[in-house]
Amino acid sequence: MRPIQARISAGAMTHNLRVAKSHAGAARVFAVIKANAYGHGLSRARRALAAADGFAVLTLEEAAKLRLMGVEQPILMLEGIFGADEIARCAEFDLWPVLHHVAQLDWWRRHPPARPVRVFLKFDSGMHRLGFPLADHAAIVARAKNLNNIAGITLMTHFAEADEAAGVDWQLQPFLRELAGHGLPWSSANSAALLRYPSTLGDWVRPGLMLYGASPFAEVSAEQLGLRPAMTLRSEIISVQTLQPGEGVGYGQLFRAERAMRLGVVACGYADGYPRHAPTGTPVLVNGRVSRTLGRVSMDMLCVDLSGCADAGIGSPVVLWGEGLPVDAVAVASGTSSYELLCALAARVPVEEVA
């Protein structure tokens, strides 16, 4: 069998949820498990994160799946309903949709559910992606309250820069100021806000990334945050080559040896979810030691430097990210984010669940 594998640790996810809860105080925690739980598997994540107060997903299909798996906690649909037909199914499966656009209010007016459903009204406090304008809050809340079978309203917003220097106050302060008068519960925090800004906690927090053991911050490591990596992408060396000075490796011959050197060919490529744009020098663990990738990543293989790994050969273990090599380090080196790397784990990679 091709030696690549993703080891996914339920224990790490459970641990990371405890870290999230310790920051959340009295706020309840939605474990965000959209995008197949950031690549970790919906069903696996919901079991590992069973102590969450609720789950947040993107679509009705995911939400209904969770109900059919026996999830009893609240389930939030982060982008809400994509059509009027989904309203009845929210009632059927007891799902909480986010309403962020007047079109959704209109669908609800014309097709109210058969029984009461709680909704989250999302306001745009500066992200300018989804949400009602803050300035329209009085009219929007009044309109929502007039709809049939609304069980309750929670106010919501989302931060654009919680992980960066600009922070959250430029969004949070207007959000709280405008909406305080309604006396409704509210939710704003993603992982970065939960970890850094207690002022954002509100009634529900919505951590995603941190549950999988990656850091939302460029300058603070997951380990420093007390998080454990949930996914370890590992493989093995399947060929060893020796390059002479001036010889190149791989498509485009992007890496050329300056002196004679050994390289290892690893059974992992972009069709497994490893980023094709990872340049020479992206960190990788070979036999437990840090080495670097060489040349262009191909579909099913990539090459690593064995210069400092005299003991490495065919069958030597390689960790692409995870245990011993933070996914954040690979993300930085390849100019992307740990979100993208984790979500991109390909379906063809066999997953082994470990404690």
Ligand SMILES: *Cc1c(COP(=O)(O)O)cnc(C)c1O
């Ligand atoms: C994905 C998402 C989250 C989780 O964000 P993380 O940065 O992964 O913690 C929270 N809220 C909304 C609306 C989201 O779409």
